[in-house]
Amino acid sequence: MDYNIKSLDATALLELYKNMLKPRMIEEKMLILLRQGKISKWFSGIGQEAISVGVTMAMHKEEYILPMHRNLGVFTTRKIPLNRLFGQWQGKASGFTKGRDRSFHFGTQEYKIVGMISHLGPQLGVADGIALASILKNKSQVTAVFTGEGGTSEGDFHEALNVASVWRLPVMFCVENNGYGLSTPTNEQYNCKNIADKALGYGMESHIIDGNNIVDVFTKVSKITESIRNKPRPALIEFKTFRMRGHEEASGTKYVPQDLLDGWAKKDPVINFQSFLKNEGLLNEAEEVEIKETILAEINENLDIANKEDIIKPNETNELNDVFQEFEYEEVNVFSESKEIRFIDAISDGLKQSMQKHNDLVIMGQDIAEYGGVFKITDGFVEAFGKERVRNTPICESAIVETAMGLSITGIKSVVEMQFADFVTSGFNPVVNYLAKSYYRWNQNADVVLRMPCGGGVAAGPFHSQTNEAWFTKTPGLKVVYPAFPYDAKGLLATAINDPNPVLFFEHKGLYRSIRQDVPEDYYTLPFGKASTIKKGDDVTIIAYGAAVHWALETLDNNPSINADLIDLRTLQPLDTQTIYTSVKKTGKAIILAEDSLFGSITSDISALLMEHCFEYLDAPIKRVASLETPIPFASQLEQQYLPKHRFEKELKLLLDY
Numbered sequence: 001m002d003y004n005i006k007s008l009d010a011t012a013l014l015e016l017y018k019n020m021l022k023p024r025m026i027e028e029k030m031l032i033l034l035r036q037g038k039i040s041k042w043f044s045g046i047g048q049e050a051i052s053v054g055v056t057m058a059m060h061k062e063e064y065i066l067p068m069h070r071n072l073g074v075f076t077t078r079k080i081p082l083n084r085l086f087g088q089w090q091g092k093a094s095g096f097t098k099g100r101d102r103s104f105h106f107g108t109q110e111y112k113i114v115g116m117i118s119h120l121g122p123q124l125g126v127a128d129g130i131a132l133a134s135i136l137k138n139k140s141q142v143t144a145v146f147t148g149e150g151g152t153s154e155g156d157f158h159e160a161l162n163v164a165s166v167w168r169l170p171v172m173f174c175v176e177n178n179g180y181g182l183s184t185p186t187n188e189q190y191n192c193k194n195i196a197d198k199a200l201g202y203g204m205e206s207h208i209i210d211g212n213n214i215v216d217v218f219t220k221v222s223k224i225t226e227s228i229r230n231k232p233r234p235a236l237i238e239f240k241t242f243r244m245r246g247h248e249e250a251s252g253t254k255y256v257p258q259d260l261l262d263g264w265a266k267k268d269p270v271i272n273f274q275s276f277l278k279n280e281g282l283l284n285e286a287e288e289v290e291i292k293e294t295i296l297a298e299i300n301e302n303l304d305i306a307n308k309e310d311i312i313k314p315n316e317t318n319e320l321n322d323v324f325q326e327f328e329y330e331e332v333n334v335f336s337e338s339k340e341i342r343f344i345d346a347i348s349d350g351l352k353q354s355m356q357k358h359n360d361l362v363i364m365g366q367d368i369a370e371y372g373g374v375f376k377i378t379d380g381f382v383e384a385f386g387k388e389r390v391r392n393t394p395i396c397e398s399a400i401v402e403t404a405m406g407l408s409i410t411g412i413k414s415v416v417e418m419q420f421a422d423f424v425t426s427g428f429n430p431v432v433n434y435l436a437k438s439y440y441r442w443n444q445n446a447d448v449v450l451r452m453p454c455g456g457g458v459a460a461g462p463f464h465s466q467t468n469e470a471w472f473t474k475t476p477g478l479k480v481v482y483p484a485f486p487y488d489a490k491g492l493l494a495t496a497i498n499d500p501n502p503v504l505f506f507e508h509k510g511l512y513r514s515i516r517q518d519v520p521e522d523y524y525t526l527p528f529g530k531a532s533t534i535k536k537g538d539d540v541t542i543i544a545y546g547a548a549v550h551w552a553l554e555t556l557d558n559n560p561s562i563n564a565d566l567i568d569l570r571t572l573q574p575l576d577t578q579t580i581y582t583s584v585k586k587t588g589k590a591i592i593l594a595e596d597s598l599f600g601s602i603t604s605d606i607s608a609l610l611m612e613h614c615f616e617y618l619d620a621p622i623k624r625v626a627s628l629e630t631p632i633p634f635a636s637q638l639e640q641q642y643l644p645k646h647r648f649e650k651e652l653k654l655l656l657d658y
């Protein structure tokens with residue numbers, strides 16, 4: 001192997017060597033522990049250490065690195081105390097996830113490392129967000145993110161590279177091409193010569209680096225990082241290397257041809273560099289032994305600390321308390337003039353005032369800048385706040401949700417507009433797996449609001465009419481808001497943005513221009529988890545949210561003899577169970593009306609909760625009225641049949657007569 005050491009002095013070269021040796025020796029120890037059944041799973045990076053180490057050493061320590069499952073060298077080179085790493089792998093409290101996630105699935109702000117989620121691809125977009133923050137804060141920093149060649153087949157790779165290029169974000173996309181993705185060889189993974197060649201299609205520069213040559217990795221990446229810091233832009237770097245062990249230890253390498261393994265064994269990054277240093281007279285046998293003894297002592301001492309540490313005692317309260325970051329709701333309600341405005345204006349005003357209040361709040365979405373968004377909610381925002389904060393995005397829901405996560409990691413709030421709530425499916429993975437679980441996993445909040453223009457009654461068919469809140473109320477870690485009135489929409493949006501947790505904010509399109517109300521002109525907030533009882537009566541409790549509240553109101557207006565409590569839930573997560581129970585205990589009858597199709601909708605959970613908490617007060621079975629068990633159809637007459645509005649009055653009367 002050719003080592004072009006140029007300006008590197010002996011100290012620097014020895015540092016590179018020691019930094020590679022440490023993860024190698026930790027791994028050798030891990031393999032023993034694995035055989036003894038003391039750790040459960042191990043993804044080996046043996047043979048790939050030069051990449052982790054070289055890249056990490058080329059980065060400044062305040063710059064973020066987003067490593068993968070084979071990048072132990074990133075963690076050790078950033079000098080995370082080994083007992084904490086061992087603690088992490090054993091699920092101990094000294095680790096980084098309180099036993100909640102395994103192996104390298106963690107991040108740490110202290111060491112500026114953001115670990116992967118199992119799904120591989122999402123972190124590429126998260127790197128975009130961190131890099132965007134570097135631009136917005138004028139920091140001249142690079143972000144490095146890793147993926148295997150297998151991960152490059154995921155859509156997230158395409159989306160993240162495209163966004164980074166369009167926005168000229170200072171990200172180094174580091175692909176470790178190690179020949180296999182689990183058992184899949186590269187020729188079954190992609191059909192081009194070099195992954196680096198893909199950069200051309202994104203309008204991005206690329207580099208191919210021998211990933212087994214530590215000097216090459218370090219010097220070339222150092223040059224790239226320095227250049228990116230001076231002139232922010234993304235780069236795709238393909239490191240050619242090889243995975244010397246199985247995908248994970250239990251799965252072996254039977255499917256890997258022996259001659260490949262033998263050929264690459266000759267290129268071992270640690271052994272080759274060691275002989276080079278010895279040949280150059282930079283390392284002698286005694287020093288070599290001493291270095292190894294020092295590392296081994298460090299490993300053993302720290303393993304001992306981790307082994308002696310008690311396991312975490314399960315405590316339900318601790319678990320439940322860590323699903324959301326604590327948020328002290330701050331009531332803001334200065335008396336101000338009110339004006340009758342539409343639902344849509346309330347959202348637009350609320351968003352605008354939050355942009356004024358949080359002067360680094362960023363909003364992102366398709367066509368939201370000059371065009372003002374398809375519903376015109378952000379009309380005039382670019383003029384008021386500039387293009388840096390009001391960002392048109394390519395069509396890439398995943399990458400944008402991931403970018404929002406990255407911004408949050410750097411302390412920047414963001415609001416993402418889904419053009420239609422239906423399209424959140426294209427960004428579903430990062431919403432339910434990244435935003436929702438991040439705080440629970442490693443105490444990193446996702447300070448993101450997703451605006452979700454949703455709902456039917458507008459003859460827009462199966463892909464522009466869904467009300468998909470139940471996909472999210474089901475997922476711990478997400479808050480779900482669903483206002484029915486302009487006043488609530490404005491105040492709740494302000495709170496959603498103040499709340500440091502991920503919030504899905506549903507805006508029913510049918511209400512946008514049809515519902516008007518007097519709304520204070522100034523900024524104000526409203527609390528989550530407080531339903532509003534908008535009509536009072538003793539005969540029955542009607543529970544609804546969103547457009548269904550208006551259907552219930554219309555039904556009650558047409559039937560003045562019915563005395564009902566009408567509860568508008570306003571937020572679904574948190575859910576104001578107290579208001580529901582108090583009312584049902586009073587009336588003895590409950591009917592839940594929702595626009596969602598019936599099975600698995602939140603009506604089912606409310607019904608179950610009522611059975612569990614109010615059974616002895618009930619005078620009739622709980623009734624749920626919701627949409628048909630079909631997708632939502634386009635033609636108006638079919639849509640009306642699908643929606644529950646016209647079935648509600650009859651069901652309500654049947655319940656009252658029970």
Ligand SMILES: Cc1ncc(C[n+]2csc(CCOP(=O)(O)OP(=O)(O)O)c2C)c(N)n1
Nearest residue numbers: 070118119120148149150151178180181182
């Ligand atoms: C979305 C998703 N699909 C499949 C997997 C299972 N899986 C985990 S790692 C892996 C192979 C990844 O290959 P590559 O990106 O080349 O990384 P390497 O393991 O070679 O370092 C697979 C298939 C996963 N974790 N997530």
Ligand SMILES: [Mg+2]
Nearest residue numbers: 148149180181
């Ligand atoms: Mg691979």
